[in-house]
Amino acid sequence: MPTFRNPVLPGCHPDPSICRVGEDYYLVTSSFAYYPAIPVFHSRDLVRWRQLTHVLNRPGQLPLQGLDVSDGVWAPTVRHHDGRFYVVSTLAVNRRGHLTFVVTADDPAGPWSDPVPLEAEGIDPSLFFDDDGRCWLTACRDAVTGGPGELWMRELDLDRLELAGPTHVLWQGAVRGAWVEAPHLYKRDGVYHLIAAEGGTERNHSVTAARAGAVTGPYVTDPRSPLLTHRHRGPDEPVHNVGHADLVDTPGGETWAVTLGVRPIDGTHTLGREVFLVPVGWTAHGPVFAPETGGVQLTERLPGLAAFSQPVAASRTSFDSPELGLEWSSLRGPVTDLIRPAAGGGLEIDAAPEPLGSTGVPAFVARRQQHVRCHVQARIGFSATLPSEEAGLAVFQNQDQHATLALTVDADGEARAVLTLREAGTSAVLATAPLTSGEAVLSVESDESGYTFRVQDCDTGRRLDLATVERPFFSTERAGGFVGVHLGLYATANGRAGGGRARVHWFDYQPAD
Template sequence: MRTFRNPVLPGCHPDPSICRVGEDYYLVTSSFAYHPSLPLFHSRDLVRWRQLTHVLNRPGQLPLHGLDVSDGVWAPTIRHHDGTFYVVSTLAVDRRGSLTFVVTATDPAGPWSDPVPLEAEGIDPSLFFDDDGRCWFTACRDAEGDGGPGELWMRELDLDRLRLAGPTHVLWHGAVRGAWVEAPHLYKHDGVYHLIAAEGGTERNHSVTAARSGAVTGPYVTDPRSPLLTHRHRGPDEPVHNVGHVDLVDTPDGETWAVTLGVRPIEGTHTLGREVFLVPVDWTAHGPVFAPETGGVRLTERLPGLAPASVQREDPAPPERTRFGGGRLGLEWSSLRGPVTGLVEPTADGLEIAVAPEPLGSTGVPAFVARRQQHVRFQARAEIAFAAAHPWEEAGLAVFQSQDQHATLALTVDAAGTPQVVLTVRQAGTSTRTAAAPLPPGEALLAVEADEAGYTFRARHPDADDWADLGTVERSFFSTERAGGFVGVHLGLYATGNGRPGTGRAIVRWFDYQPG
């Protein structure tokens, strides 16, 4: 049997949604408070994915300033109809839906329109195009009646005006009494409407549930087989947990596959965030059957029938050393809450990062860019030139989980003006310098190496042979279970005056990320 390795998108890519146009597949995921927002990927075989763009990539399209890193842009859905791509999503503030919007494009690579607000409460919006061309908008919200804590609801979307129209239909309160139902997607198969949802939260009790109806507006009857897919009943040694939030897609040759989120914990905690897994689906008279051979998500799965025999998704290939000389950052790099134009600039000498007042522990836009951690074992290194003028100025590497939980390895000076490298750990909003070592002025090599036990921070002068070991932070410190929120670890480059303005700039000559 020809196989591939899950996840197909490793690292923090939560809440996947997928659509097909001809032989091309397009996938979007949540981005939370990272900018640009809503990464969009393309594939021809469902296994190998290449990022095309971000759906929201222009300044001022959506306000993220002041948000916790796990707020921001949540749970998009991508659909295609009559030559137009649609993405609906929600801006979340304080863990609640604040603004639901739709954007459109004729080319998935962009440009995408500015967000058009929709009169919709709740989160997790989705679109369904029926056979008659009508478009139905679904989402989840707090229940208005006694049916449950949450409910799925529907209105028609007027495609000409991009406005919700007509009456609101309450569709379903979920299969699990007392659980909040979310992530609705609607499909039509053999004349029956299938409403697929998620219940039990996004952690260990996450599950896929379903209801069905003979009419698009209902009434919907719970599929008694629910949950249709979950790992909540599996033991701690199961390699994949938190499975749920699925979206289905049909291949040209009639297969159905689902993309779903899941995490890969180690001893009960995970640092990579929620990743995208691919699961086969069969249709029966009773509805969809997920992972019909095993009933669960596997790390090794059979290839889709459309895939050529040579397909094997490997972990992302180690990139060539990033030297930042191309005038723009690659699509794998993000900033926090907005663009960093003027703060972080690729130049012929390297990546210039201004010593800006905003610290990493704030909810503003710091001089910071980062890429996802995609492997438990990895090594990241950077050569940085920086001369701090004051002890409060610093520049270096960051292992970033959130503004309240991260670690930095930074070049700075002590009170006497002596150059040094400092390891600082920020836990629950409080920063503590845990180690420091003198370093000759000028350039330095900074490194972080990670494995199942922890993250080890090292530094040396480029002309030196030996590394100074600044310490190790246990891996679980950076986990979602410890830090809270919904995101995985990002590895970043930054500079800050920690609340004070600065005039200097750090130059990152190059950056390496290598799987272990």
């Protein structure tokens, strides 16, 4: 039997949502405080995905400055109706829903509209288009009575893009005392199935369900809940934290779910929450997730769909195009005024005052780490004039937890490579190495045990291993938050103006898995 390898979207792609239009499938995930926001992916076989665009990719569409990396854009849902695509999502501030919005597009590759605010509290909004053409928004919020959370519904006027009519409280979940979130609604054989997530997005995460004969309820808990979870699995289970599922039917009548999960090593994970594909069957009682195995598998049978080819991404980025590829992100806003193609090839990065440890928009671009074993290197030239000026590679978990391997100078103005760790908001130098000039190949190699940082002096060819940082240092379990590691390029003058300009000749990301 043909199989595929999970996850289908490795690296930090949390909270997946999916829809189908004909033979085409479209998927979106959370982006938090990274910019552009809400990546959009396309597939024809549910296994191989190609990014098309970002939903929010224009300056000023959504305010992200000042936010922690794990705040920002949470849990989008994508749906298609009458030739138009809809995405609803939430801007989170201080880990709470701050603004719910909807955007639309006729083409999933864009352009997408500017966000339209909706009068909706809470997080995790979703849309359901009923057979009569009416559209309903569901979301979760603090429970008015009982607790601690509840799912609610209100009609969305598609002409005005405004919520209308009364609010209907649908359900408070199946797991007593657990927050219920991530509601998605489906209709099958005249029955409305409400799928949700409970137990938090960590080890107790799970998929639960309720059903009703009318769209507004009353909803009755599916007694089989949780329908999908790995909370009861032991520490050697390769996939944990399973939940936040969205369903899609194929033209041939199969049902599949996309769900998030993590792949821990010795109890910690660094890649973030990834997208896994799970088969779903149906019985008179409702959906059955992973009917053959009862859980999310690293190796799973292929959907009954034609294979979909996609180009293999090159490992080296030479920055020859005027714009960065879709795999690159900045923090909290565009950096086009700080980072640009260099004349003759490569990338120029201004050593702006904003440091990586701030909640502003630093001169920083990064891509997700998608493989536990990988090798990243970049040839960078930077002539610092002060020790406060630096440019180089960053292994970035969040603004308070990251490592930098930078070109700078010491107090005597001599060129050096410096490896710095920042944990819980405090920075400390771990290792240094002298250089003959301000140009070097900086590299980091990751595996199950740690991240090894190296430097090669471009003038002499001399290579030096600086240090290895244990892998759990960059884990969500140690750093907190909801994101995975990003690997990237940066420059900063650490609060000073006029810090010079770095030149990146090329950047390599080479998987070793």
